[in-house]
Amino acid sequence: GAGVSQSPRYKVAKRGQDVALRCDPISGHVSLFWYQQALGQGPEFLTYFQNEAQLDKSGLPSDRFFAERPEGSVSTLKIQRTQQEDSAVYLCASSLTDSVNSPLHFGNGTRLTVT
Amino acid sequence: TQLLEQSPQFLSIQEGENLTVYCNSSSVFSSLQWYRQEPGEGPVLLVTVVTGGEVKKLKRLTFQFGDARKDSSLHITAAQPGDTGLYLCARADAGGTSYGKLTFGQGTILTVHP
Numbered sequence: 023g024a025g026v027s028q029s030p031r032y033k034v035a036k037r038g039q040d041v042a043l044r045c046d047p048i049s050g051h052v053s054l055f056w057y058q059q060a061l062g063q064g065p066e067f068l069t070y071f072q073n074e075a076q077l078d079k080s081g082l083p084s085d086r087f088f089a090e091r092p093e094g095s096v097s098t099l100k101i102q103r104t105q106q107e108d109s110a111v112y113l114c115a116s117s118l119t120d121s122v123n124s125p126l127h128f129g130n131g132t133r134l135t136v137t
Numbered sequence: 138t139q140l141l142e143q144s145p146q147f148l149s150i151q152e153g154e155n156l157t158v159y160c161n162s163s164s165v166f167s168s169l170q171w172y173r174q175e176p177g178e179g180p181v182l183l184v185t186v187v188t189g190g191e192v193k194k195l196k197r198l199t200f201q202f203g204d205a206r207k208d209s210s211l212h213i214t215a216a217q218p219g220d221t222g223l224y225l226c227a228r229a230d231a232g233g234t235s236y237g238k239l240t241f242g243q244g245t246i247l248t249v250h251p
Contacts, residue, residue, distance in 0.1 A: 078235065122236050131179055
């Protein structure tokens with residue numbers, strides 16, 4: 023079956039532009055996560071959804087970052103007024119349930135470059 | 138923030154050599170995961186260790202969870218060029234909202250030369 027799909031794979035934005043990053047999780051997966059990965063670093067948690075409910079957004083760096091999952095499936099991460107420090111790979115992951123025995127499946131990420 | 142320290146940060150070896158990557162924390166964690174990430178791809182889960190002293194084997198990879206559950210190691214025997222990648226350890230935040238809310242180490246970049 024299909025894995026987690028993210029689009030676009032690459033996005034170049036000029037500073038100040040708004041961007042929207044899309045994540046299609048594995049069908050039927052309840053939990054969805056967004057992570058940010060800077061070059062040469064491990065991923066850092068941004069936000070978590072259980073179905074359509076955003077249960078944790080503690081990792082979002084500023085109020086310019088907004089995520090939604092309105093129908094409990096596809097999710098969009100929106101960044102308003104992008105800054106150079108937003109340049110990173112944005113990873114989406116999903117899991118069937120929320121348990122230690124339900125592994126995360128990551129997409130291949132969207133590489134965002136802000137110029 | 139409960140940090141995970143990984144060492145070494147970089148490792149460059151010849152095919153056939155053995156290597157060990159370490160992951161340490163100042164606090165106890167309930168479980169630890171190891172991931173491998175190739176360039177342009179997302180991390181892929183290798184193993185989850187839960188019990189102190191636990192040892193798990195995955196072909197040429199051996200994962201160990203320390204008795205005190207503050208450290209873990211990944212040992213690769215007879216490394217191959219296909220093992221090249223970024224190796225990440227990760228823990229679920231204590232008292233966190235979800236098992237999937239992970240704190241990752243900074244990773245070990247492994248290069249295996251033919």
